[in-house]
Amino acid sequence: MIPAPGKTLADLALRIATDLMPALNTEFTQADAGLITGLLLTMAQDYERAVDNRMQDMQEINALFAKLGADVPRHEARQTYLAKAPASYHLDPVTALHGEAFEHLIDVHAWAEEHDATLDAAIWELLRAHSERNKFDLPNM
Amino acid sequence: MQDLEHIGRSAASYLGKHWGADCQLRGIAQIPGGASRETYLIQLDRNGDPLGVVLRRDPPSSLIDTERAHEYNTYVAIHHHGAMPVPEPIVLEESPGDLERPFSIMALVPGGQASPGGLDEPDMQPHLKKLGTRKWQLLGNMARYSYDALGIDFMDVPEHAAAHELTYWREVINSDALHPQPIAQAALRWLERHLPPPPTHLALVHGDYRTGNYLYSDEGEILAVLDWEMAHIGDPLEDLAWSLDPLWSPDLHHAGRLLPRADALAIWEEASGMTVDRDAFRWWQIFASVKAIAIWISSAEDYVNGTTKEPILAIAGWPMIDRQNRILLDRLSPESRHQYAEALL
Numbered sequence: 333m334i335p336a337p338g339k340t341l342a343d344l345a346l347r348i349a350t351d352l353m354p355a356l357n358t359e360f361t362q363a364d365a366g367l368i369t370g371l372l373l374t375m376a377q378d379y380e381r382a383v384d385n386r387m388q389d390m391q392e393i394n395a396l397f398a399k400l401g402a403d404v405p406r407h408e409a410r411q412t413y414l415a416k417a418p419a420s421y422h423l424d425p426v427t428a429l430h431g432e433a434f435e436h437l438i439d440v441h442a443w444a445e446e447h448d449a450t451l452d453a454a455i456w457e458l459l460r461a462h463s464e465r466n467k468f469d470l471p472n473m
Numbered sequence: 474m475q476d477l478e479h480i481g482r483s484a485a486s487y488l489g490k491h492w493g494a495d496c497q498l499r500g501i502a503q504i505p506g507g508a509s510r511e512t513y514l515i516q517l518d519r520n521g522d523p524l525g526v527v528l529r530r531d532p533p534s535s536l537i538d539t540e541r542a543h544e545y546n547t548y549v550a551i552h553h554h555g556a557m558p559v560p561e562p563i564v565l566e567e568s569p570g571d572l573e574r575p576f577s578i579m580a581l582v583p584g585g586q587a588s589p590g591g592l593d594e595p596d597m598q599p600h601l602k603k604l605g606t607r608k609w610q611l612l613g614n615m616a617r618y619s620y621d622a623l624g625i626d627f628m629d630v631p632e633h634a635a636a637h638e639l640t641y642w643r644e645v646i647n648s649d650a651l652h653p654q655p656i657a658q659a660a661l662r663w664l665e666r667h668l669p670p671p672p673t674h675l676a677l678v679h680g681d682y683r684t685g686n687y688l689y690s691d692e693g694e695i696l697a698v699l700d701w702e703m704a705h706i707g708d709p710l711e712d713l714a715w716s717l718d719p720l721w722s723p724d725l726h727h728a729g730r731l732l733p734r735a736d737a738l739a740i741w742e743e744a745s746g747m748t749v750d751r752d753a754f755r756w757w758q759i760f761a762s763v764k765a766i767a768i769w770i771s772s773a774e775d776y777v778n779g780t781t782k783e784p785i786l787a788i789a790g791w792p793m794i795d796r797q798n799r800i801l802l803d804r805l806s807p808e809s810r811h812q813y814a815e816a817l818l
Contacts, residue, residue: 360502360503371788434652434653441655456805
């Protein structure tokens with residue numbers, strides 16, 4: 333059993349960077365190992381938070397959708413989406429429902445740009461919060 | 474998968490026939506960072522004289538879907554005209570032969586490196602201003618030339634450069650995105666609403682003019698500009714905006730790790746003899762981030778669905794989308810905090 337997968341991935345990245353990369357004998361293999369290290373660090377940071385971040389995005393999007401009137405296009409489709417819950421809390425079904433939420437958000441945002449400056453600003457704020465939650469902390473990025 | 478020795482011997486044999494010379498392999502190394510082509514540095518003996526060449530071979534899958542002949546012919550035109558320093562093109566071979574995939578070969582430009590990280594080394598610090606000045610002078614100089622003076626008649630001439638580019642990259646985003654992209658879609662709508670008029674001057678656009686795509690010396694000289702696979706005829710402001718995108722520097726305030734953005738723009742204006750139309754330039758700055766995110770989206774799709782599992786595709790398609798999204802947010806959000814991108818110039 334690996335009790336802390338995120339930390340384990342980060343430890344593996346560190347092991348490659350500090351112990352294995354210096355022993356590689358070409359610039360190309362060292363660069364490739366560096367990229368793999370970067371990917372492992374990315375996965376390490378996303379492992380614990382991925383489901384929670386998507387759920388939090390949907391919570392904020394749903395709260396915003398709940399305030400919208402029927403004059404905002406695709407009202408019925410949005411209501412159908414709002415009635416849904418992920419089939420499970422595994423990453424794939426949560427990501428699939430999150431994709432639906434984002435598709436509706438794109439439509440609402442396009443409408444708000446033309447008709448509702450307050451809603452437009454609220455969506456940008458929501459996107460900013462989403463982006464901060466999903467930010468990666470990587471060297472030189 | 475072929476081993477390095479086999480690739481080197483095959484290239485030496487090919488060049489021997491091409492030149493009608495005795496050509497022997499002395500050494501070969503794969504060069505990292507070639508996201509669109511596999512790149513190899515090959516040392517040869519040609520009739521007893523040492524000679525370095527660079528082999529660019531098609532990969533099974535690429536970060537940018539481009540035609541090798543387009544890139545090679547651009548090198549030929551630029552090298553012939555001298556509009557920018559580029560490596561001397563030697564040969565383009567489109568049939569696979571012993572090297573299994575199509576390839577091109579160029580002369581080695583000795584004494585240069587392309588690494589963006591190398592610019593952060595203490596020894597380079599005294600040379601960054603000189604290097605930055607040269608970088609944007611070269612770009613400004615190229616903007617002076619009329620495209621029809623460069624021998625690039627294999628390139629299409631767009632009726633409306635901005636609309637043409639927007640159409641192409643919108644399609645990339647819409648066809649390749651694995652997950653809906655609300656920030657990129659908001660940026661696409663902004664670009665649609667703010668489309669500038671066609672430019673009065675069309676020029677050759679490099680298409681990926683950034684730190685990492687030129688060879689520089691220890692003394693701050695630019696020895697060669699590389700990676701012309703996205704070159705096209707268009708608005709010269711496109712290259713200027715792309716070169717200033719915050720993504721190319723970990724430092725928020727310096728373009729390409731070299732100079733403050735406003736300084737780079739002033740150098741370009743002086744070299745090109747043009748005054749930047751700030752409304753049009755704002756459009757091209759947003760476009761630069763959208764084009765970049767389209768490339769990262771496309772690379773993510775390629776990594777997931779393609780045949781190759783090159784880690785560069787996954788890095789581009791994951792943390793780089795994240796960073797580019799934050800740059801776009803900072804530039805388009807009405808309440809921007811400018812944490813990741815300065816205000817548009």
